[in-house]
Amino acid sequence: MNTEDIDKNLQPITENGEHLSPILPLGIKNYLIDIDGTICDDIPNEEPERMVTAAVYPDALETLNRWYDEGHVIYFFTSRTEAHREITETWLKKFGFKYHGMLMGKPRGGNYHWIDNHLVKATRYRGKFTDLVEKEVTIQVFDDGKHDED
Numbered sequence: 001m002n003t004e005d006i007d008k009n010l011q012p013i014t015e016n017g018e019h020l021s022p023i024l025p026l027g028i029k030n031y032l033i034d035i036d037g038t039i040c041d042d043i044p045n046e047e048p049e050r051m052v053t054a055a056v057y058p059d060a061l062e063t064l065n066r067w068y069d070e071g072h073v074i075y076f077f078t079s080r081t082e083a084h085r086e087i088t089e090t091w092l093k094k095f096g097f098k099y100h101g102m103l104m105g106k107p108r109g110g111n112y113h114w115i116d117n118h119l120v121k122a123t124r125y126r127g128k129f130t131d132l133v134e135k136e137v138t139i140q141v142f143d144d145g146k147h148d149e150d
Contacts, residue, residue, distance in 0.1 A: 006024075006073055006100065009024065009025055009028070010022035010023065010024065011023050011024070011025060021117070021118070023118070024073065028071055028072055028073065029067070029072045029073070030072075030073045030075070031064075031067060031072055031073060031074050031075065032075050032076075032077040032103070033064065033074065033075070033076050033077065034076070034077060034078060034079075034106070034125070035076050035078040035080065035088065036054075036078065036079070036080070037125070038057075038060065038125045039056065039057055039060040039061070039064070039076075039097070039129075040054040040055060040056050040057060040060075040091075041054040041055050045079065045080060045081060045084065045108075048083075048084055048087060051080075051084060051087050051088065051091060052087060052090075052091065054091065056095045057129065059128055059129040059130070060129040061095060061096065061097060062129070063129040063130065063131070064097060064098070064099070064129070065096070065097065065098045068098035068099065068100075069098070073100055074098065074099040074100055075099065075100055075101050075102065075103060076088075076092070076099060076101075076102040076103070077102075077103045077106050078102065078103070078104060078106055079105070079106045079107070079108045080104055080105075081104055081105055082104050082105065084104070085102070085104055088102065089102070113140075
């Protein structure tokens with residue numbers, strides 16, 4: 001699925017006659033994938049010359065390309081800066097990563113707490129890309145009186 005197909009597949013939502021942000025069809029996931037330390041060696045922005053020779057994690061390449069082929073949306077969300085875009089795109093192409101786009105300039109330092117009006121699921125990478133499995137965890141939510149809903 002290319003970027004134009006993603007836009008075509010977005011499903012409109014209305015509430016009280018007002019349009020809301022559209023959503024992807026059921027079963028299609030919108031993956032935001034980090035690069036350094038997640039799909040390849042962990043390279044800091046201060047050493048961009050190493051980005052060219054970063055070793056790819058083969059299980060990440062295989063899994064992400066399969067998810068892409070299954071119709072999921074793959075975006076890389078990286079702390080690399082716009083100055084690193086060309087070298088990063090060249091590296092991704094060299095190894096054959098299939099993806100829809102790349103968002104540069106993610107804040108550095110980890111400990112992310114993403115707040116959104118859409119459902120967000122976070123998965124911490126711990127050394128191996130595999131299919132995702134179900135696991136119950138405790139999360140922080142806003143005290144809106146609706147703690148049992150998604």
